Amino acid sequence: MKNSAKVKDPDLEFVHGIVQGDEMAFEQLMQKYQQAVFNTIYRYIGSSDDVEDIAQEIFVKVWKNAKKFKAKSKFSTWLYRITVNHCLDYRSKHRHNPVSLDEMTAHGKVPESLQISENHDQKRKVALVRKALSELPERQRIALVLAQYEGLLYKEIADTMKISVSSVESLIFRARRALRTRLTELMK
């Protein structure tokens, strides 16, 4: 099992700085986590359209609520929890606007690195993965994104989602099984 020994949270110093109104500490914390936050939102909502707006809301919330962070969990867990809540909130507001496969393969819906690629098959494969991911139940998708792409430990995901480790294991297991089935259907 992955090592989850308790060590001092390296981000606590930044958080204390933010509480004191230190903008530099906030900048450094953003620098450290902005990519992870962007990727998590992007992979979760399945579109690049509102990623920056959601990410801005998340970091504004971090700045405003830093004094409420009691260090019962790691800062990163707290940040992921805020991210997950914003993603869920976004999805509940846009539930009736699912992104179609055609939209996903259209310009502006796939990463730039793939737009300039000559490999159409790869581009389509990525679009299919995004579609299959977007069809997963919310909790399965969140758990899978955090484990598969962000490399979080099951314990960290459990803390983020406020569920047990065995529930995380079950969610990820079911997510992978469902994804495999759906991708097989889509790739036929």
Add this chain to the structure above:
Amino acid sequence: MKCSQVQRKLSAYLDGEVADKERKVIEEHIKTCTHCSEELASLTELGTTLEGLEGIQVPAYFRTHVTQRIKDQISLQIPVIEKIRRMVFPIAATAAFVISLLFGNYIGRSLYRDVAEITPKESSEIAGVFGLNSLSEFPGGSLSDVYYNYVPGGDK
């Protein structure tokens, strides 16, 4: 461990989330079970496919946008009394300035009218009281010359 039990654990196994003892059991099982071995290969392949979904680039001015958004929100959160004070103060200062101008103008006009209404005789008497009659032939442009020209009858 049965195949169904192993297969339920393969996902966690791939994530390195099974205890050492359990990992050994799974690995022993896979060596002898083609079905579970294929299941593991399939999940590994799925992982590779999923990794094809790249991340997204963070815009260059993202952090600037966030700090600006925070500053905008802080300015919106100024207490109502402070907002009123900030709004009222310039208006009150402008109003006070305009009122002072109007009042000064009114006072000036009133005084001028009072002076203008003085008859030449009264003016001469006033000049006499202040001893101005004893003065004459002031240099042109001097204060006394201006006064004499300004006050009707002052030069008499």
